[in-house]
Amino acid sequence: MVLTLFGVSIIVFLVLRLLPGNALTSSLGVSAGLLSHAQLVALDHYYGIGEPVVQQYVSWLHAILTGNLGVSLSSRTSVASLVGAALPVTFELAIAAMLLGLLIGVLFGVFGALRPGRVVDVSGQGVSVIGLGVPSFVIGTGIVTLLASVFQYFPSSESFASLASDPWLNIQQIFFPAFTLSLGIGAAIMRTTRASMLEVVGQNYVRTARGKGLSRHSVTWKHIFLNAFIPVLTMSGIQLGYLLGGTVIVEQIFVLPGLGRLLVESINGRDFPVVQSVTMIFAAGFVVVNMIVDVLYAVVDPRIRNR
Amino acid sequence: MSALAELPLLSLRSVRVGSRRDHEVREIVRGVDLDVLAGEKVGVVGESGSGKTLTMLSVLRLLPRPLEVLGGQIRFEDKILTELDERGMESIRGAGVAMVYQDPMTSLNPLLRVRTQVVETLRAHGSSDAAAGKRTREVLGQVGFVDPERVEAAFPHELSGGMVQRVMIAMAIATSPRLLIADEPTTALDVTIQQQILDLVDSLQSRTAMSVVWVSHDLGVIARLVDRVFVMYAGRVVEQAPTVRLFARPTHPYSQALLGSLPGPEVRHRARLTQIGGSPPDPTRLPPGCPFRARCPFAFDRCAEQEPPLLERGEGSLAACWKEPIEWL
Ligand SMILES: Nc1ncnc2c1ncn2[C@@H]1O[C@H](COP(=O)(O)OP(=O)(O)OP(=O)(O)O)[C@@H](O)[C@H]1O
Ligand code: SF4
Ligand SMILES: [Mg+2]
Numbered sequence: 133m134v135l136t137l138f139g140v141s142i143i144v145f146l147v148l149r150l151l152p153g154n155a156l157t158s159s160l161g162v163s164a165g166l167l168s169h170a171q172l173v174a175l176d177h178y179y180g181i182g183e184p185v186v187q188q189y190v191s192w193l194h195a196i197l198t199g200n201l202g203v204s205l206s207s208r209t210s211v212a213s214l215v216g217a218a219l220p221v222t223f224e225l226a227i228a229a230m231l232l233g234l235l236i237g238v239l240f241g242v243f244g245a246l247r248p249g250r251v252v253d254v255s256g257q258g259v260s261v262i263g264l265g266v267p268s269f270v271i272g273t274g275i276v277t278l279l280a281s282v283f284q285y286f287p288s289s290e291s292f293a294s295l296a297s298d299p300w301l302n303i304q305q306i307f308f309p310a311f312t313l314s315l316g317i318g319a320a321i322m323r324t325t326r327a328s329m330l331e332v333v334g335q336n337y338v339r340t341a342r343g344k345g346l347s348r349h350s351v352t353w354k355h356i357f358l359n360a361f362i363p364v365l366t367m368s369g370i371q372l373g374y375l376l377g378g379t380v381i382v383e384q385i386f387v388l389p390g391l392g393r394l395l396v397e398s399i400n401g402r403d404f405p406v407v408q409s410v411t412m413i414f415a416a417g418f419v420v421v422n423m424i425v426d427v428l429y430a431v432v433d434p435r436i437r438n439r
Numbered sequence: 440m441s442a443l444a445e446l447p448l449l450s451l452r453s454v455r456v457g458s459r460r461d462h463e464v465r466e467i468v469r470g471v472d473l474d475v476l477a478g479e480k481v482g483v484v485g486e487s488g489s490g491k492t493l494t495m496l497s498v499l500r501l502l503p504r505p506l507e508v509l510g511g512q513i514r515f516e517d518k519i520l521t522e523l524d525e526r527g528m529e530s531i532r533g534a535g536v537a538m539v540y541q542d543p544m545t546s547l548n549p550l551l552r553v554r555t556q557v558v559e560t561l562r563a564h565g566s567s568d569a570a571a572g573k574r575t576r577e578v579l580g581q582v583g584f585v586d587p588e589r590v591e592a593a594f595p596h597e598l599s600g601g602m603v604q605r606v607m608i609a610m611a612i613a614t615s616p617r618l619l620i621a622d623e624p625t626t627a628l629d630v631t632i633q634q635q636i637l638d639l640v641d642s643l644q645s646r647t648a649m650s651v652v653w654v655s656h657d658l659g660v661i662a663r664l665v666d667r668v669f670v671m672y673a674g675r676v677v678e679q680a681p682t683v684r685l686f687a688r689p690t691h692p693y694s695q696a697l698l699g700s701l702p703g704p705e706v707r708h709r710a711r712l713t714q715i716g717g718s719p720p721d722p723t724r725l726p727p728g729c730p731f732r733a734r735c736p737f738a739f740d741r742c743a744e745q746e747p748p749l750l751e752r753g754e755g756s757l758a759a760c761w762k763e764p765i766e767w768l
Contacts, residue, residue, distance in 0.1 A: 334503065334504075336540060336542055336545040336546045337546055337547055337548045337549070339501050339503075339540065339546070340547065340548075340607075341548065342532065343501055343532050343533065343537075343538050343540075344533040344537075344559070344560040344563060345529045345530060345531070345532035345533030345534055345560070345563050345564060346529070346559060346560075346563050347529060348525070348529075350559070350563070354551075354559070355548055358548075358550050358551075359548070359549070433549075434549075434550065434594040434596070435549060435594070435596050
């Protein structure tokens with residue numbers, strides 16, 4: 133776990149250093165050529181750009197370990213405050229997309245598996261092909277276009293309302309990007325749920341449950357679904373990983389002031405402290421998700437709990 | 440005792456089980472007649488694949504896909520099960536007829552505690568939560584657990600095969616069903632535990648008015664427990680007789696062979712009977728005539744022409760064989 137994060141920190145750091153350009157060339161643009169060599173050296177020194185990579189890495193690692201994310205090179209505000217403003221947006225988006233995806237996936241998966249080949253099943257399968265096959269930037273762009281042409285609604289980052297300040301507006305603003313993201317997740321979860329349900333239906337303990345005279349409802353959820361849920365959990369964990377990446381694209385399309393947008397902006401501006409911090413947060417999010425999945429496994433399955 | 444006065448608790452009439460796909464019908468159970476009287480203990484024996492389990496599952500309408508009851512009638516008490524809707528079946532399952540399945544280790548939900556699984560059975564048939572909890576502890580005690588509290592709280596994977604089998608029995612008898620079907624209740628158990636389980640169910644049976652159907656491929660295991668035996672072969676009952684009569688004078692050549700391969704002093708005619716050679720036929724691809732013909736030492740012309748029906752042989756015995764009864768000493 134810690135090792136994963138450590139590995140990520142090294143890779144991120146190195147990849148960024150391999151990018152052409154730095155904060156100076158990108159913030160000053162072509163006019164960088166107008167500065168004298170002495171001026172450039174002074175600026176490089178000021179921003180810590182000229183130091184050896186290893187030394188840069190060590191001082192950065194030391195800083196983040198002591199809770200200091202540094203200062204943004206482009207906006208001169210602390211990275212912590214930038215991240216603090218963006219994180220809740222992405223967090224909310226990811227949770228909303230996950231819940232929506234689970235809802236869509238589980239419902240279609242369960243009811244499809246109960247009546248394979250019937251209307252619910254076939255339409256669910258059809259939608260899942262779209263969800264898996266069409267990338268979220270296409271779906272997202274489509275939705276934005278639709279919203280603009282039908283409702284004259286144009287998302288912008290200035291008008292964004294946080295959940296605390298205006299919950300109703302916030303939910304409206306989050307719903308469509310979350311829905312965009314949830315289609316892919318929902319499709320994957322639906323397929324896993326359906327396959328897993330179909331396998332569990334044939335198990336002996338399901339026969340026992342029916343043979344005891346339990347109602348159809350009880351057999352379906354308490355016996356079949358509960359067992360079928362274990363692979364769904366695995367799939368959900370994997371999907372949440374992808375989802376973090378997906379937020380970057382969807383936040384761009386729907387102009388949400390989240391971590392994804394912050395990341396893209398800071399990469400364009402070669403704002404390394406911000407890029408590094410955001411990437412580390414994404415990686416930490418991924419690690420935390422996996423930990424939660426592991427805990428949930430143990431909650432659901434006593435055979436794992438005992439080990 | 441008049442046959443009219445006592446209506447059987449369970450009766451199967453010409454029950455056929457198989458699959459139907461497009462227009463191709465594969466029949467595995469090919470017309471079984473079977474009666475169980477109230478309070479009676481009945482044995483169903485036959486080689487592996489003869490259709491014992493499928494026949495029993497058809498009673499509870501629990502046949503695995505794509506199998507279904509193709510025809511015939513199943514009646515339990517005053518209800519025609521073959522005409523009942525699913526709701527009606529739910530009230531029969533567990534409460535009227537309970538079954539202990541052939542493969543106990545995989546027959547409990549691995550994610551739920553023993554308590555949860557027994558309690559939900561009782562709750563489904565109208566017990567209150569408190570009553571169900573109390574009854575659960577009681578039946579776990581009845582099946583011989585000295586520490587019901589610990590077993591209650593256990594998950595299936597924490598129990599041994601014998602313990603799971605006893606939990607399955609406890610769960611089945613918790614609702615005091617009128618009929619218990621025990622399918623191969625002792626396979627996969629070692630010999631001492633086998634005896635315990637058999638004696639356990641037998642003593643539970645004698646304390647209640649419950650009827651029991653013992654299903655086994657091994658006549659020797661259940662012979663001493665049952666009043667009557669149904670011998671199945673290739674998806675049919677080929678002989679049905681009171682246990683004493685079957686052991687004294689088995690009529691069908693297959694029963695004779697079964698008894699011949701049975702260990703134990705009670706078999707008087709062992710020396711004269713042959714071991715069963717050959718293997719059981721595939722019930723879905725039988726040649727015309729008697730299905731036992733290929734393995735039968737007595738087969739003659741007629742056996743190849745027509746399948747024999749169950750015919751009265753006296754002393755409550757019926758057998759499906761064209762051969763005249765042999766003279767017994
Ligand atoms: N789900 C199924 N689909 C198709 N055929 C099946 C299915 N289950 C069982 N059969 C077939 O039906 C036949 C009878 O099976 P059944 O389980 O009733 O036999 P049995 O007498 O209980 O044997 P055993 O002693 O092995 O339990 C077998 O030959 C088997 O191949
Ligand atoms: S009918 Fe013929 S083949 Fe069949 S058991 Fe009797 S004697 Fe044997
Ligand atoms: Mg069987």
